[in-house]
Amino acid sequence: MNTYKKILYLFNNTVDYDVVVHNCKKAGIDAIITNDFVFAEKEFQEAMRVNSIPVVYNFPVFCDTGYLDRNPQSYSITATGKRATGTEWLHFVCPSDSAFMEYQQNNLISILKTYNPETLTLDFIRFYVFWEMVSPDTQPVAIEDGCYCDRCLVNFEATTGVHIKEKSKKWIYTNIRKEWAAWKTHHIEKTVDMLTQIIRDYNPDIEIGIKTVPWKESDFDNAISHVVGQDVARLARYVDFIAPMTYSHMVKQPPQWIDEVVQEVSEKSGKRVFPGVQLAQTYRDEPVQSDELNAMISYAAQKPAAGVLIFHYDTLVDNTHRFERIKNAGK
Numbered sequence: 001m002n003t004y005k006k007i008l009y010l011f012n013n014t015v016d017y018d019v020v021v022h023n024c025k026k027a028g029i030d031a032i033i034t035n036d037f038v039f040a041e042k043e044f045q046e047a048m049r050v051n052s053i054p055v056v057y058n059f060p061v062f063c064d065t066g067y068l069d070r071n072p073q074s075y076s077i078t079a080t081g082k083r084a085t086g087t088e089w090l091h092f093v094c095p096s097d098s099a100f101m102e103y104q105q106n107n108l109i110s111i112l113k114t115y116n117p118e119t120l121t122l123d124f125i126r127f128y129v130f131w132e133m134v135s136p137d138t139q140p141v142a143i144e145d146g147c148y149c150d151r152c153l154v155n156f157e158a159t160t161g162v163h164i165k166e167k168s169k170k171w172i173y174t175n176i177r178k179e180w181a182a183w184k185t186h187h188i189e190k191t192v193d194m195l196t197q198i199i200r201d202y203n204p205d206i207e208i209g210i211k212t213v214p215w216k217e218s219d220f221d222n223a224i225s226h227v228v229g230q231d232v233a234r235l236a237r238y239v240d241f242i243a244p245m246t247y248s249h250m251v252k253q254p255p256q257w258i259d260e261v262v263q264e265v266s267e268k269s270g271k272r273v274f275p276g277v278q279l280a281q282t283y284r285d286e287p288v289q290s291d292e293l294n295a296m297i298s299y300a301a302q303k304p305a306a307g308v309l310i311f312h313y314d315t316l317v318d319n320t321h322r323f324e325r326i327k328n329a330g331k
């Protein structure tokens with residue numbers, strides 16, 4: 001079992017990795033979490049190995065821009081009939097696309113064979129929603145989610161025996177929300193089961209985490225089920241830890257909300273919980289004030305959280321005060 005307390009996101013492969021190591025030591029970072037485009041860099045691997053900094057491999061499941069460039073028919077379709085593209089980096093594949101799942105299973109096997117990571121997180125293993133931009137006053141029925149493609153609607157009807165009389169989010173939300181939520185959460189659970197089995201079969205010692213959308217059951221009328229399709233109580237049996245992306249400033253919540261989400265995820269899952277903490281503003285013009293940052297870090301680092309996922313390297317090195325805050329977190 002890993003004992004990391006402070007795990008830092010690195011989304012930049014144009015940095016000097018020896019400087020990254022130096023900064024990690026300065027801020028008391030225990031591990032780095034990153035995606036393939038950094039992980040694949042030989043210099044990165046070498047710098048981490050020589051300095052004994054563990055690396056967590058983050059595997060994005062349904063967010064795959066490259067695949068969608070080649071296979072645009074695999075896009076998730078949103079409630080308003082558009083391709084699921086929240087922003088430049090967010091392009092979402094339809095979770096019912098079996099050809100994509102086959103591709104992704106092979107992709108995962110190849111990653112395991114190439115890197116055999118100590119720890120791996122499953123990211124974007126859910127239905128489409130650009131939750132980062134959903135503010136607390138949004139009406140649940142107005143959330144632009146996915147997937148409403150024919151594949152998904154047929155899959156839903158065949159699995160549940162429930163007929164969709166009108167192919168609209170409004171009709172589904174109003175008339176069959178419970179069945180829709182059950183189908184989505186079951187579909188995601190099956191996907192998590194399938195991928196974690198591949199990982200366990202390859203190497204049972206790999207620790208597996210899952211990234212989750214930071215919505216409580218009471219948020220948006222239980223949208224964590226009927227929009228996202230993530231049920232942490234059920235997903236807990238497949239993974240070792242859960243990482244809700246609790247970026248409070250981004251979603252216009254007060255810092256103590258981080259603790260509320262952590263408590264709920266911890267109670268429902270019984271697993272170690274690693275909340276996310278953002279260091280600077282994202283998708284908003286208002287900066288994160290110093291007091292707010294302190295409070296966010298304190299709430300994220302306190303029990304029952306097992307550790308924090310810090311978002312992210314570039315914003316850490318941007319401001320020397322943040323080093324001290326992170327170094328002292330949890331003390």
Ligand SMILES: [Zn+2]
Nearest residue numbers: 094147149152
């Ligand atoms: Zn679909």
